[in-house]
Amino acid sequence: MVSADISAACVGSAMNHKTEAHSNDVTIHTRDKPRPYLCTVCNKRFTLKSSLNRHRRRHTEDNWYSCTQCEKRFRSQLYLSSHMNIHSSKYKCTECGKYLKSNHALMTHNLSHSGERPFECSVCSKRFTNSSDLAVHSRIHSGEKPYQCHVCDMAFSRSEHLNTHVRVHTGEKPYKCHVCDKAFSRSGPLNTHMRSHTGDNPYHCPVCEKAFSESGSLNTHMRSHTGDKPYHCSVCEKAFSKSESLNRHKRVHTGDKPYHCPVCEKAFSESGSLNTHNRVHTGEKPYRDVHCVTKVSAAVVTCRDINFIYTATEDHITVLIVELNLS
Numbered sequence: 001m002v003s004a005d006i007s008a009a010c011v012g013s014a015m016n017h018k019t020e021a022h023s024n025d026v027t028i029h030t031r032d033k034p035r036p037y038l039c040t041v042c043n044k045r046f047t048l049k050s051s052l053n054r055h056r057r058r059h060t061e062d063n064w065y066s067c068t069q070c071e072k073r074f075r076s077q078l079y080l081s082s083h084m085n086i087h088s089s090k091y092k093c094t095e096c097g098k099y100l101k102s103n104h105a106l107m108t109h110n111l112s113h114s115g116e117r118p119f120e121c122s123v124c125s126k127r128f129t130n131s132s133d134l135a136v137h138s139r140i141h142s143g144e145k146p147y148q149c150h151v152c153d154m155a156f157s158r159s160e161h162l163n164t165h166v167r168v169h170t171g172e173k174p175y176k177c178h179v180c181d182k183a184f185s186r187s188g189p190l191n192t193h194m195r196s197h198t199g200d201n202p203y204h205c206p207v208c209e210k211a212f213s214e215s216g217s218l219n220t221h222m223r224s225h226t227g228d229k230p231y232h233c234s235v236c237e238k239a240f241s242k243s244e245s246l247n248r249h250k251r252v253h254t255g256d257k258p259y260h261c262p263v264c265e266k267a268f269s270e271s272g273s274l275n276t277h278n279r280v281h282t283g284e285k286p287y288r289d290v291h292c293v294t295k296v297s298a299a300v301v302t303c304r305d306i307n308f309i310y311t312a313t314e315d316h317i318t319v320l321i322v323e324l325n326l327s
Contacts (some may be wrong), residue, residue: 044150 004172006301034209037052038045046052054075057299064073065080074080074326085091100106108130116126123269124139128134136158139145144149145155148160156162164186167173173183175190179197184190185289187263192214195201203218207225212218220242223229229239235253240246248270251257255269259274263281268274277284 017146022076036045037047037049037051039055044055048057064075065077066073067080067083067087069084074082074083085101086099089099091106092098092107092117093100093113094223095110095133098109100109109275118127119128119131120126121128121134121137123138126137128137135163145157147156147159149155149165149169151166154165154166155164159324167185173185175184175187176182177184177190177193177197179194184191184193195223196214201213203215205211205218205225207223212221225239229241231240233240233246233249233253238249240249251269254321257269259268259271260266261268261274261277261281263278268275268277275289
């Protein structure tokens with residue numbers, strides 16, 4: 001549903017179209033075609049007045065056709081009629097029971113069950129079930145990006161990628177967590193976030209069965225088994241399994257110290273070093289409790305008064321690490 005504030009913004013003169021005669025804005029050219037018709041709600045431009053008029057319906061409740069079975073709305077009666085077929089059994093897949101909106105959509109859907117892929121890419125021979133998927137794929141080879149952002153001119157090969165990108169400018173976050181109300185601009189991050197509430201970890205390591213909430217975390221973990229280190233330092237060729245490890249290492253060469261003490265302004269290359277240094281100012285001594293296990297050959301003991309660590313054995317005590325709290 002369109003929000004009330006947007007609908008209100010579309011009332012009266014705010015909905016009047018503009019051309020360069022009405023505006024001081026510079027005409028944007030895409031593929032050498034001027035776009036003089038400006039939507040005053042979202043600032044998107046169009047080459048034709050008719051295109052602007054169609055677009056304006058997205059910002060108002062008027063002239064929409066609502067489905068009586070669900071909450072979806074459509075810009076034309078034709079689109080609504082096609083949609084209504086989904087609620088009937090007119091175009092029903094006999095394999096999975098899914099309802100489609102047209103016979104063509106049903107025929108295309110049936111290919112997903114038969115495995116038939118009649119549309120082949122002439123460059124890489126990859127095959128697809130429908131021509132539209134092939135057309136989108138072909139842009140990988142041609143580099144074509146027909147969907148252009150009207151704010152920053154960034155271009156995309158798919159319309160859905162442009163729609164997602166536009167939210168960077170509008171700040172729109174339509175995907176909201178029903179538990180904590182945190183909002184996201186894309187559905188993927190919301191799905192990942194929900195696992196922080198459910199505790200679901202669907203990505204399992206096939207080697208050690210450790211589970212993760214994100215596929216990226218699993219991919220990073222797998223390198224602990226494979227030994228793969230894809231991130232290489234361009235200065236000394238040292239390799240790392242994580243990009244953040246490489247970024248930390250680069251500071252050895254650059255001398256960059258982005259972590260500053262708020263008290264004395266001393267700078268550090270790693271956040272952990274800053275946290276340790278802060279104890280000089282706070283007086284915090286986290287390594288004070290004595291930990292030992294009786295009748296064990298070795299135990300780690302932390303001295304209560306001087307933050308040293310010792311290795312205690314049955315016969316003697318040997319200094320292992322001196323002074324944890326480095327300033």
